[in-house]
Amino acid sequence: MEHRTAEATVTVTRDGRPLAGQEVTVAQRDHDFLFGCIGFEFIDLANGAGTELDRRVAREWFELFNFATLPFYWGRFEPERGRPDTARLLATARWFAERGCPVKGHPLAWHTVTADWLRDLPTDEIAQVQRDRITREVTDFAGVIDAWDVINEVVIMPIFDRDDNGITRLCRDLGRIPMVRMAFDAARAANPHATLLLNDFDMSAAYECLIEGVLEAGVRIDALGLQSHMHQGYWGEEKTLAILDRFARYGLPIHFTETTIVSGHLMPPEIVDLNDYQIPDWPTTPEGEQRQADEIVRHYRTLLSHPSVQAITYWGISDSGWLGAPGGFLRVDGSRKPSYEALHGLIKGEWWLPPTALVADAQGRVRFRGFLGSYEVSAAGRTTTVRLDTPGELALDAAL
Amino acid sequence: MEHRTAEATVTVTRDGRPLAGQEVTVAQRDHDFLFGCIGFEFIDLANGAGTELDRRVAREWFELFNFATLPFYWGRFEPERGRPDTARLLATARWFAERGCPVKGHPLAWHTVTADWLRDLPTDEIAQVQRDRITREVTDFAGVIDAWDVINEVVIMPIFDRDDNGITRLCRDLGRIPMVRMAFDAARAANPHATLLLNDFDMSAAYECLIEGVLEAGVRIDALGLQSHMHQGYWGEEKTLAILDRFARYGLPIHFTETTIVSGHLMPPEIVDLNDYQIPDWPTTPEGEQRQADEIVRHYRTLLSHPSVQAITYWGISDSGWLGAPGGFLRVDGSRKPSYEALHGLIKGEWWLPPTALVADAQGRVRFRGFLGSYEVSAAGRTTTVRLDTPGELALDAAL
Numbered sequence A, B: 001m002e003h004r005t006a007e008a009t010v011t012v013t014r015d016g017r018p019l020a021g022q023e024v025t026v027a028q029r030d031h032d033f034l035f036g037c038i039g040f041e042f043i044d045l046a047n048g049a050g051t052e053l054d055r056r057v058a059r060e061w062f063e064l065f066n067f068a069t070l071p072f073y074w075g076r077f078e079p080e081r082g083r084p085d086t087a088r089l090l091a092t093a094r095w096f097a098e099r100g101c102p103v104k105g106h107p108l109a110w111h112t113v114t115a116d117w118l119r120d121l122p123t124d125e126i127a128q129v130q131r132d133r134i135t136r137e138v139t140d141f142a143g144v145i146d147a148w149d150v151i152n153e154v155v156i157m158p159i160f161d162r163d164d165n166g167i168t169r170l171c172r173d174l175g176r177i178p179m180v181r182m183a184f185d186a187a188r189a190a191n192p193h194a195t196l197l198l199n200d201f202d203m204s205a206a207y208e209c210l211i212e213g214v215l216e217a218g219v220r221i222d223a224l225g226l227q228s229h230m231h232q233g234y235w236g237e238e239k240t241l242a243i244l245d246r247f248a249r250y251g252l253p254i255h256f257t258e259t260t261i262v263s264g265h266l267m268p269p270e271i272v273d274l275n276d277y278q279i280p281d282w283p284t285t286p287e288g289e290q291r292q293a294d295e296i297v298r299h300y301r302t303l304l305s306h307p308s309v310q311a312i313t314y315w316g317i318s319d320s321g322w323l324g325a326p327g328g329f330l331r332v333d334g335s336r337k338p339s340y341e342a343l344h345g346l347i348k349g350e351w352w353l354p355p356t357a358l359v360a361d362a363q364g365r366v367r368f369r370g371f372l373g374s375y376e377v378s379a380a381g382r383t384t385t386v387r388l389d390t391p392g393e394l395a396l397d398a399a400l
Helices: A040-046 A052-064 A086-098 A116-120 A123-141 A166-174 A176-190 A205-216 A237-250 A286-305 A338-350 B040-046 B052-064 B086-098 B116-120 B123-141 B166-174 B176-190 B205-216 B237-250 B286-305 B338-350
Strands: A005-014 A023-031 A034-038 A067-071 A103-106 A145-152 A195-200 A223-230 A254-261 A309-314 A356-359 A365-371 A373-379 A382-388 A392-399 B005-014 B023-031 B034-038 B067-071 B103-106 B145-152 B195-200 B223-230 B254-261 B309-314 B356-359 B365-371 B373-379 B382-388 B392-399
Touching: A005 A023, A005 A373, A005 A382, A023 A365, A034 A052, A040 A052, A040 A067, A040 A086, A052 A338, A067 A086, A067 A309, A086 A103, A086 A123, A103 A195, A116 A166, A123 A145, A123 A166, A123 A176, A145 A176, A166 A176, A176 A195, A176 A205, A176 B205, A195 A205, A195 A254, A205 A237, A205 B176, A205 B205, A223 A237, A223 A286, A237 A254, A237 A286, A254 A286, A286 A309, A286 A338, A356 A365, A365 A373, A382 A392, B005 B023, B005 B373, B005 B382, B023 B365, B034 B052, B040 B052, B040 B067, B040 B086, B052 B338, B067 B086, B067 B309, B086 B103, B086 B123, B103 B195, B116 B166, B123 B145, B123 B166, B123 B176, B145 B176, B166 B176, B176 B195, B176 B205, B195 B205, B195 B254, B205 B237, B223 B237, B223 B286, B237 B254, B237 B286, B254 B286, B286 B309, B286 B338, B356 B365, B365 B373, B382 B392
Parallel strands: A005 A392, A034 A067, A034 A309, A067 A103, A103 A145, A145 A195, A195 A223, A223 A254, A254 A309, B005 B392, B034 B067, B034 B309, B067 B103, B103 B145, B145 B195, B195 B223, B223 B254, B254 B309
Antiparallel strands: A005 A365, A023 A356, A023 A373, A373 A382, B005 B365, B023 B356, B023 B373, B373 B382
């Protein structure tokens, strides 16, 4: 984890004089690494209509995560043309932002869960409303949401045959690269400061070919989104590292945008489109929970071991989200599974510096090693903050 | 087959006067459609060292095919740097050309069967010798070979991990699209009149993404090569048409560059790289031969039904070629399988106009429908040739 940690030498002064020989307490406040999760289930709570369970789950959420993904599926965000769900989502995004949590919107263009009313439009009008939609959302949320999964699953977008939809038709008409360019150009113009992602579940050479084509065409991508829904079983370290190796070649930051590991039985391997697996009940089990906890630790360790990974977004803290799967870290009653404790043991344990008492040397210096992020430095009743922002040796000043 | 046939009205004149009411014989001479096959096994024969079996097989070959593919695998063509096998291949290509058969070279760049000595070179020198190699072959064979599979299997080229080789290293270093551009630029410069193909076995969205990236980057591709080695079973009409539908989107001619259907047991479906299936003996069987004949007819009918397909190259007329598979139309003793007769029944039967006696009308006109290609028109001891070169109604003159 050399690339994730710094060895800080902090010179602590009070009123300009080094606090030689005095006790100094250092305590980590946050991680630079983005430990993310979807926040779809807090829309009601953020809009003043939450239940007691929502509040409990939210407390657990913020104890673990520092990065939220909110839903912008067109078909749900604007089921009736011209009546977007902007106000509720903006309130939700602000609710996260006020709690120190950057927010990403997902997605601005996708062929699934897209607006039904696109189907009735001619293709060139779909292009126009898709552009307008991107411009509207990215503009409306700028400053609150400055990261977007701009376009989702382009590898299959023009050949998706599960249902007739306007976006597949548009992408087939334009070609994948012009489609990506159109979406990114609209998002970039609306918010030049946003982090814009290309996102896909396809970990094969197809996504590599798409990325290479898009980059060769001069479209600027800020980060590559790799999905990792593992309802059919944990990938394992070897496969995960091989994928990282292939997608790190482009020199772009990598976000694991959609991670799921279930704590119940695995989805059968023959299911190709995960959406096809519809069962009435998918229970979490004690053995499954132990396995999930173990695999979550292995997965997060593997991802953090690779320097290209900047974010991991888990696909739901609670069970019975997408597909009714027991993929959460909390059971439906809000109780913690072993996976919650295990991940907490990394994010707020092994990878975290709790309040630690040190004694400054004759020059007022204290030394500590920690994960990149912010730290409180306190002595003699005063407190300030320093930030470990680059790996390796760092010399910092803390003026109290 | 409307798009493959013309309804010709030929006005037959002798010394400028219409041959009103006279008998005119029309006979097809060749097909515009490229019914191809590899000609790898005729190199000895073309260089004066063939056996009696070679001669028999060659007669069968020319009775069926009008388009040959010759091998330019770098590792075999130039196993020792600076000593290419040019003379033998040039003699072979001329041997085909003299028999009216256009020739395609396969391939100019590929990570498999590439020259071992590339491994010892630094990557930028590999780029240089790869360019030089393409320039040399395309120049040396221009006028005899004017069609090339320029680059093969780029989808997996940079991630091919079966053996260490210089081309994978180069492609990984350059990226797929610059690699394709480099190869096409060198080939195009060496022979501006050549038909240049991109060729792949990957029929998934990966190849689509690659093609879209390459076209978007402005590289001119003359035809798309789709492999169809069906050692694991015939694809069937539905899959084949779906593939054609997807790859026809680019408006480019499609060549089925490598087709195999076996007349023995099928390769198990779990084999991913067909080269992994190494068995001592893979016999042709009576039931397998019947199935193969049936599937060959279905496959060729399906491909010709699609207007984008311009060529089908079968991967070896005789058994025991690649992988020792019983994929030929002839058994190892040179005898015809049912598949030979079945395909012959299409190419020189159902899709062919045998010598046909017609009677010219009062204006000296005869009418016939036939597949695009050349036809001999004979009357009163004289003969000329007309060509049906576009589908639909055609008015032609035959001056005897």
